[in-house]
Amino acid sequence: MCDPKRLKQLEDENHELIEANARLAAELNLLKKHPVLAAGIRGETLVCDLVGGKLTSFAATYDVTAGECKIEVKYSNLGTPVRGSVTRRWSWSKPLGWLDKGKTYDYLVLIGAKDHRFPNQYLDTTAYVCFFIPRKDVESLMFKGASIGGVIQITTKFKSVASAQSKMLLTHMVRLGDLMALIENA
Numbered sequence: 597m598c599d600p601k602r603l604k605q606l607e608d609e610n611h612e613l614i615e616a617n618a619r620l621a622a623e624l625n626l627l628k629k630h631p632v633l634a635a636g637i638r639g640e641t642l643v644c645d646l647v648g649g650k651l652t653s654f655a656a657t658y659d660v661t662a663g664e665c666k667i668e669v670k671y672s673n674l675g676t677p678v679r680g681s682v683t684r685r686w687s688w689s690k691p692l693g694w695l696d697k698g699k700t701y702d703y704l705v706l707i708g709a710k711d712h713r714f715p716n717q718y719l720d721t722t723a724y725v726c727f728f729i730p731r732k733d734v735e736s737l738m739f740k741g742a743s744i745g746g747v748i749q750i751t752t753k754f755k756s757v758a759s760a761q762s763k764m765l766l767t768h769m770v771r772l773g774d775l776m777a778l779i780e781n782a
Contacts, residue, residue, distance in 0.1 A: 639671025639707040642724070646775045657693070658701035662779045668701040672708045674752060683756075684711050686725070687749040691734050696745045702782065704729040705775065706765075711752035720771040727768045728778050737761050737768075 640659045644651050649662035658666040670688035677685050686708035693699040706727040710718060718725060729737065738746035739761060750762040757763055770778060 639705075640669045642707060643667060643669045643705050643775065646772065647779050648776065649779075657699050665703065665779050665782055666701040667779070668699055668704045670704065670706050670748075672706070674709055674711055684752040685749055686752065687747055689747045690745040691738060691748055692745060694745055696735075696738075702731055703779070704731065704734050706748065707772075708752075714753055717754045719769060720773060722772045724772055726770050726772045726775070727765060728770045728775065729765075729768045733764075733768070737765050 640651060643649070644660045647660065647662040647665075647667070649660040649665075649667065652659055652661065659669045660667040668691065670691060672686040672688050674684045675687050677683060686706070688706050690696075691699070691704055691706075704727075706729065708725045710723055710725050734748075735746075737748050739749060739759075740746050748761070748765065750765050751757060754766060757766065
């Protein structure tokens with residue numbers, strides 16, 4: 597026969613696990629419905645872990661703090677700008693916030709899922725391409741958006757890069773593993 601005290605403890609533990617499962621199921625459902633949100637969280641978490649930082653609260657003016665450094669993180673999957681085309685690109689929207697207002701940070705980190713058709717153009721063998729950009733350089737890399745704010749974008753085949761913004765963006769490409777040192781030396 598089970599001890600009544602132990603039985604109560606198990607019932608309480610089971611109740612807590614049921615509640616935790618319900619919360620996790622709701623979170624998973626939200627992330628499945630909003631894949632852009634999930635991708636953003638993936639990028640923020642990756643950078644936070646790499647720099648030993650802390651995530652900020654939702655809707656803060658930047659995403660990660662590392663010491664005194666404020667970091668905004670944008671993540672992009674591979675996009676197809678023209679349906680049926682073999683061309684792929686990364687696109688990071690609103691690097692300065694909605695209508696190019698509201699973001700206050702020291703550095704912008706752009707993360708993109710690598711296009712594995714071009715392995716020799718990357719600086720490392722991780723699954724991501726990474727750009728580390730001082731805030732003062734962000735606006736010069738942007739293409740202006742009319743309704744929501746600017747965007748930074750680049751084709752995944754670096755030999756095909758033509759725009760001045762994209763050429764300049766390539767000068768900010770870094771090894772993912774170097775982010776911590778870059779932040780420490782900032």
